[in-house]
Amino acid sequence: MRIDMVSEHASPLAALGEADAGGQNVHVAALARTLGSLGHEVRVYTRRDDPDAAERVPLSPGVSVVHVPAGPARPVPKDDLLPHMDELGRWMARDWRRHGRPDVVHAHFWMSGLAALGAARGSSVPLVQTFHALGTVKRRHQGCADTSPAARVELETRIAREVDLVVATCRDEVAELAAMGLDRAGVVVVPCGVDTRRFTPAGPRAAAARPRLLLVGRMVPRKGFDDAVRALAHLPGVELVVAGGPPRERLEQDPEAERLRTLARESGVADRLLLWGQVEHDAMPAVYRSADIVLAVPWYEPFGITPLEAAASGRPVVGAAVGGLLDSVQDGVTGTLVPPRDPEAIARAVAQLLDDPDRAEAMGRAARQRAVERFDWSTVAAQTFAAYQRVVAARHKGVSAPPATAPVGCEWLDAHVREVARAMESLCAQGDVLRRWGDHLATALSAGSRVLVAGNGGSAAEAQHLTAELVGRFREDRRPFSALALTAETSSLTAILNDYGPDEVFARQVEAHGRPGDVLVLLSTSGSSSNVLHAAKRARDLGLVVWGMTGPAPNPLAALCDAVVAVDAPSTAAVQEAHLMAVHGLCAVFDQALTRPARASDETATSPALATPGAAARR
Template sequence: MRIAMVSEHASPMAALGGVDAGGQNVHVAALSAELAAAGHEVTVYTRRDDPTAPERVPLCPGVEVVHVPAGPTRSLPKDELVPFMPAFGRWLAQDWSSRGAPDVVHSHFWMSGLATLEATARVPVPVAHTYHALGSVKRRHQGAGDTSPPGRVLAEVDLGRRVDTVVATCTDEVSELRRLGVPDRHVRVVPCGVDMQQFTPLGPERPDRVPGRHRLLTIGRLVERKGVETAVEALAELPTAELLVAGGPTAEALDDDPEVRRLRDLATRLGVADRVRFLGAVDRAEMPALIRSADVVVATPWYEPFGIVPLEAAACGRPVVGSAVGGLLDTVRPEVTGLLVPPRDPAALTAALAGLLADPERCHRFGRAARRRAVTRYGWDRVAAATERAYEEIVHPVRLEEATA
């Protein structure tokens, strides 16, 4: 198949450098590469935000990245990109008209969906859509702090009803879409994946462990909803543990980051400042060694559309104690690969961590089971195969009906 990926703000090129890559960047890059390895031709369309970038750039064999001229050729916050989506969509239609239409288009994030529907109104192509995050969930948890453009939720509902299939990343998302009125028949669940060769239990560990001290690790963007505060509060009742916080700005810029300052003030008030270390942005190549150096990976967001970190921890053979929200409800199996606790509940997190740290064999057992489960469910080869089946359902529906008759 000729597959078009539309990822308006999250370029797969950023995944190559690591520090600028979020979950969507990595997802689009890895999924595209795996589909190409399976014999498909993949073109990824992302917004041009650098005037010096070539229009078309090879990402890897079988995958080309196209920089679409839509809006200013500079980096912009994604919440400011909505007005440029019609132009993005018209450019896609022109490109497909001149170069040939793809067999299927897969849009990533709601604004990519808007651009894609603009394009397919002119050049009909079956559409699969992945939200990566839902505005209704963001609004529920962030309230006045939600910076999403007006109309996002209504646009997402409209998308879910108009595309040919929604590729949801977890079962919790399916429930949310059902509440919004998106028909179940439009939805297929295909999780995000993890690189099993990069993230592995075998290999070096970050060589800065303090003898006799347990290591807890959180990874992610430093924003309040990620729940690092809960981990800092739990640390006050875990005197044998330290907490490493990876993510946010570079190490040199940490002192100027408002969330770092807030968390440092909290750690000082709780008397644990000497046991909380902010690492700043960590290069993706260094992440496996960092994860392997931890006894437990802590992921306690208020909400999480999917959550790549628990998968990366599992692939490295480390147990996860996480919030019972979103994708973690699928990726963490309580009492098998880790533990789940209510979000924003430091007492519950303390109890879960204390029990694990006091029982190293249980930690190791969870870690081994996590690796096995990651390999059997979340390798990119399996994710790509499931995504391909979702494409086939909308590209060749008659053929599939005959095969299952």
């Protein structure tokens, strides 16, 4: 899919930590890179703020940043960029005429939405909008200090009504949009993400001689850094590190840094406040690991990257109970939520965790697990791509759907036969994969391993079909083998759904039944079902071999599997019918392999023979 993102002020190439460079830059860069790694072509349009910047700059495989000449080629505060959005949109439209239109446009921030609406006017290109922050919330908390354009709220309301879909980053944002009069049916929630391979509990850490609290982010008043400084006065022997703001050599001239230093002197904690200034992103994992507790105590927060990076690093968070933190911090499990702008509550929560290191460590472990399962960029990208598929399908349906009186029956069957023929051609080209799978299963199951299988809807039926053939028989009589369909045990399914949510319905069963060396087979026509992706990640963590049967690749599930059969077919029905043939083909190879001697020495039983390119590296 060709995906064009618009991020008018937040370039994925920008240095982080200064006034207008923060979480949105990280979000756009990471989402674009992840989608690019799945085989999509991604272009990020951002305003050129440097006369020497090249028009197009590669970011990662499949991803480029396009610098748009809209307004002066120098840094301009984002609140002053509104007059240049028409120009940005017109330039994008011309660029599409030169290089082709995208399949979908994803605008990040409200002014990007205006530019995207202008660029797409008169075309059939679907638009997705992520606001990252809403003017209604900013105005409520900042009042007369809000420097946003006066028309912001009115324009945000218009954007939300005119785009095809709004992707909100948290439940609190959905409530705000509903209060603005937007139909909740036009909104989906996809959280921000975190790179759980970069941010980990294990690895180098910055030195700390005493208990350390950590604040990360732009040095602006709404982040609540002053409340953390005031809390420090109630925590003797504890230091507070602030990583963010301008580079260290420019901190002396920064008004907010001077305000914090003055407050620290007045509070008697000047010797325990450490302003590190801007820290390179590559150095941040070691900074997080050096902290005992990470603080995220803003007045308001649309979502916030810091709590996710802390969680992935295995650190508990003391956070303000506002906005996105209500979703990213599980109170009492991965951290502690306190009222906003309450230094004494911050101090109490910190003191309780420092006094109970076992509890703090347990919170850190829970935070890490939750980050991997819910907020890893592979999951967030899959959910975002599902939103793209939704709007693209809706536009296609609206443009080309046949009239209600169009004949069905033989015409449909003829077309479907052609689709199935294409699907079977794709499947037959992957026969070697099925042969390797069958040989591996014969060796593994004969040695006492088991197969776990899962899928949704029609794929659930095919999951049970596969296990029935293995526990029963396919062609000739033979002994039964251990195979469990995770879709079939309705009591466990409904209990897990009720207690842990839909993402856990397969993953928790994998954790219960899976053992190192077992095989997990996941069927998904889209390759993007969230509960299937969670199961794949849990299985990889536990040492299972993970195989996938999907529709056309690349897709998120294929990226998580050790090996995949990806059926290239134009309809879900054709993919499912090819999957059934793949199940039968796998069983036929399995039965044949059982009759061969010395399976344990067969080279096909080794994992390298099963791995797709890059699978070993993913582990």
